[in-house]
Amino acid sequence: MNKACSVPTRQPTAPGLDPAEAARAGRMLDRLAEMAMEQAEATHKALLAAVAAGEATQAKEFGLAFDRASRGVRRSLALQVLLARKRQEIAAKAAAEARGQATEMEKRRQRVARAVSCSVAADRDLDADTCEAQIAAMWRRLVDDPEIDAGLAGQPLEAIVFQLCRDMRIRPDPAWLNPDYSGADWFGRRRKAAGDGEPDGKPPTPWWPEDGPDAGRYWHLDQSDKVPDQGWYDIETGERLDSAPWLLKPGGG
16 A cells, blocks of 8 residues: 655755856856957968068067967867866756755655555554555645745655645554664554543544644654654654643633
């Protein structure tokens, strides 16, 4: 049921590189090289004419002018090569950074998918078809939901796992984010919950409130979830609460 999915990633541009300005500089440098070449050709033609006419002084002056013009041509060509090399280096660096970011994003996406898929599969109240449908819906959101996509880049992965599981009304197990986690603690927690939870043997609902605009904002994680401290957490802020969330509400009790 836990099928991998390859997702295209946006390609960032290199920091500090303005393609339009770089292209403009390249065109100006090309034109400058053309002008320097035209000047070198003109002074060379004048030099040959002075030599043919036996004008030694003018020939010397045109020779010096040609030397200066040829140096200008060489400098322009060297700058063109340098600019092309710099642009290639920047483009290569941007491509490498984009590949690195894409690889990291895909790793994070796969880790979230594993945690959510295994949490779905561990829910004994769901049949196989429902599990398949839930996991397919999870992958659609991981691929198509811009909020989830942005969260993968900047939010803690636990928060994304909680959000997806909350929306599917299943109990999250963020311990699956660890590639080495085998689920050994999951069923022990289920058995404990069955003995200490609701009369029908089902684990108590791990979120609060059940409905309303803030539905599922607060999650209760116990020790087997491999979190630093068990208890209630506000998934919007990532903070652990000192008491049950309903006690923090006006009029709560």
